[in-house]
Amino acid sequence: DMAVRHYTLDINLSTPVDSASVVPGLLSIFHEQELTETIHDTNGHGYLATFVGKNGRLVVLRVHSHGLVTVDLQCHEDDNIAQLDNVSDQNEKHVEFSILLYFKLPALVRGAKVDRYWPTADGRLVEYDVDEVVYEEDSAYQNIKILHSRQYGNILVLDGDVNLAESDLAYTQAITGNGRENYAGKEVLILGGGDGGILAELVKQKPKMVTMKVIDGCKMYMRRTCGNTLDTLRGDCYQILIEDCVPLLKKYVQEGRTFDYVINDLTAIPISTSPEEDSMWEFLRLILDLSVRVLHPKGKYFTQGNSVNLKEALSLYEEQLGKLSCPVDFQKEVVCVPSYLEQWVFYTAWKK
Amino acid sequence: DMAVRHYTLDINLSTPVDSASVVPGLLSIFHEQELTETIHDTNGHGYLATFVGKNGRLVVLRVHSHGLVTVDLQCHEDDNIAQLDNVSDQNEKHVEFSILLYFKLPALVRGAKVDRYWPTADGRLVEYDVDEVVYEEDSAYQNIKILHSRQYGNILVLDGDVNLAESDLAYTQAITGNGRENYAGKEVLILGGGDGGILAELVKQKPKMVTMKVIDGCKMYMRRTCGNTLDTLRGDCYQILIEDCVPLLKKYVQEGRTFDYVINDLTAIPISTSPEEDSMWEFLRLILDLSVRVLHPKGKYFTQGNSVNLKEALSLYEEQLGKLSCPVDFQKEVVCVPSYLEQWVFYTAWKK
Incomplete structure (x- = not known):
């Protein structure tokens, strides 16, 4: 399984700022990581830089003109950055890529063999603890999947909708x-x-x-x-x-x-x-x-x-x-x- | 509120492919959108292109060498792309940006005034239907927030952990x-x-x-x-x-x-x-x-x-x-x- 982990970090600066006052500090972090930088022309829509590193790491840094800073870090699952996922262990490990400490949200896991994201009926993004596709069939009427969840037992998913789990x-x-x-x-x-x-x-x-x-x-x-x-x-x-x-x-x-x-x-x-x-x-x-x-x-x-x-x-x-x-x-x-x-x-x- | 919507699309090609066979089709979609393209040197880690468009739209297209294609689209909340969010209405509207139809997951909402993402104790990314911070205080012991959820009523959040809602x-x-x-x-x-x-x-x-x-x-x-x-x-x-x-x-x-x-x-x-x-x-x-x-x-x-x-x-x-x-x-x-x-x-x- 060669999934990609996608970390996001968003900082809302209280007042709209000139990117010149924010960018240097963030840049210095990435410059230490041997990343190749590209600065993009955004036609007046703030600052945008992309950084490509060894192991295929990608960082996207944006400073929007209304004061929102967004940072994206994509890396392969076997990249040692991804080893830091367990927050409680962070202090005990050598942190090569210090910015990771600031990513408070769990990474989006992209392209994994078993899809973990099954949105709710009211359109919210939620991640399930599914670790296995137990059964899959395309019937004449619908796509039928049974996924194994660690906490809910097997879950019946019809056409992408969570239908019923053994916990239910x-x-x-x-x-x-x-x-x-x-x-x-x-x-x-x-x-x-x-x-x-x-x-x-x-x-x-x-x-x-x-x-x-x-x-x-x-x-x-x-x-x-x-x-x-x-x-x-x-x-x-x-x-x-x-x-x-x-x-x-x-x-x-x-x-x-x-x-x-x-x-x-x-x-x-x-x-x-x-x-x-x-x-x-x-x-x-x-x-x-x-x-x-x-x-x-x-x-x-x-x-x-x-x-x-x-x-x-x-x-x-x-x-x-x-x-x-x-x-x-x-x-x-x-x-x-x-x-x-x-x-x-x-x-x-x-x-x- | 000037949040940014971040759509993700992941396609797992069954066999590792030469990007030459996949990229042109995807590129043709973005070329229609008046986007400025940059192709990045990845040191042999697949294909990577970024596209910057009017209104500050950003598209990141990656074709990983093991056959995973990831597409990211970031746009401002008031960009008309974001109007298409209601899936059921998609067929009835003029779809300017056809790729959006392929984004099956709800967009990540980044930098919104009220944070919607409160990870579970077991480390999963989940989005709540919170629409208001009702109360916030930093006591000597902890950060105390009370958020309003449409379905759970008010939710008490202590140091970022969901503690109890009126539904509970x-x-x-x-x-x-x-x-x-x-x-x-x-x-x-x-x-x-x-x-x-x-x-x-x-x-x-x-x-x-x-x-x-x-x-x-x-x-x-x-x-x-x-x-x-x-x-x-x-x-x-x-x-x-x-x-x-x-x-x-x-x-x-x-x-x-x-x-x-x-x-x-x-x-x-x-x-x-x-x-x-x-x-x-x-x-x-x-x-x-x-x-x-x-x-x-x-x-x-x-x-x-x-x-x-x-x-x-x-x-x-x-x-x-x-x-x-x-x-x-x-x-x-x-x-x-x-x-x-x-x-x-x-x-x-x-x-x-």
């Missing part, structure tokens, strides 16, 4: 009513739920249930989540149907079949805020409408929403809930799902 | 035994706990308690956590002592006074793995020893540990627990504290 019982509990429901003897329909987490929790209460669309790989690599429920397609109180859920829901509507609980674990609310044009929203509305139509008059519909920060997408979803052919009431709950690194909204809806 | 009832519950204890009528000693969270939870159970060392600012800005418990130094069942805890503990030892519960909320386990030399470890051992000495024979000692990933620091702590003058047993629990963005270990210890 809180997700399964939230989408099944957080212990407020009694599933014994009840008819339950799970849409999605391919990781087996919901099924594994509910079978403990002996309902009669139907589920569908299993994701290969989870059976093997998410066992802390699914237990042995995905090993066979039929258990005492459940059956797993490998078919598309829209035709199935339509069939149930036609037959007049109803369920005490419908749990929609298919997908989060689309982030796009164009519900009239977006096919994701169209799919969501279709599923929602069919789900409510197969819901027993006293039944409950559970689903995940999205990041609590995506207020616009969430209120668009609530608008859709108000437009269903069969009127519903709803409530929502904000839950901390460990591996998400953001607060997540869950919905419960029921017929008025 | 899970922390308070964990360090008080997660609902397994009955505090009614009990003598409780809280060491630290300056945010008032533990006090606010325990007074609901009407114990008799002592606490100390309040952090100014929490009273005002962490009210969802502390309620009104910090408004006065003495309540029906508590007193807040503004004094150093070591002399106080020593006095209690001398008097032979004991407590049913000692809750140490002073500090996490030091990350440094040199417990013999480090003054933080020395402080920790002193507090631990005194705490156990004032613990009732049937009493319990609660404390936080650290990130579950810091296995070495945690096992050093457990070693210390084994070396106390009064032998103890212990158990630990891993808990998800919402604003920490990492799994956290809590300890319970009791006299053998």
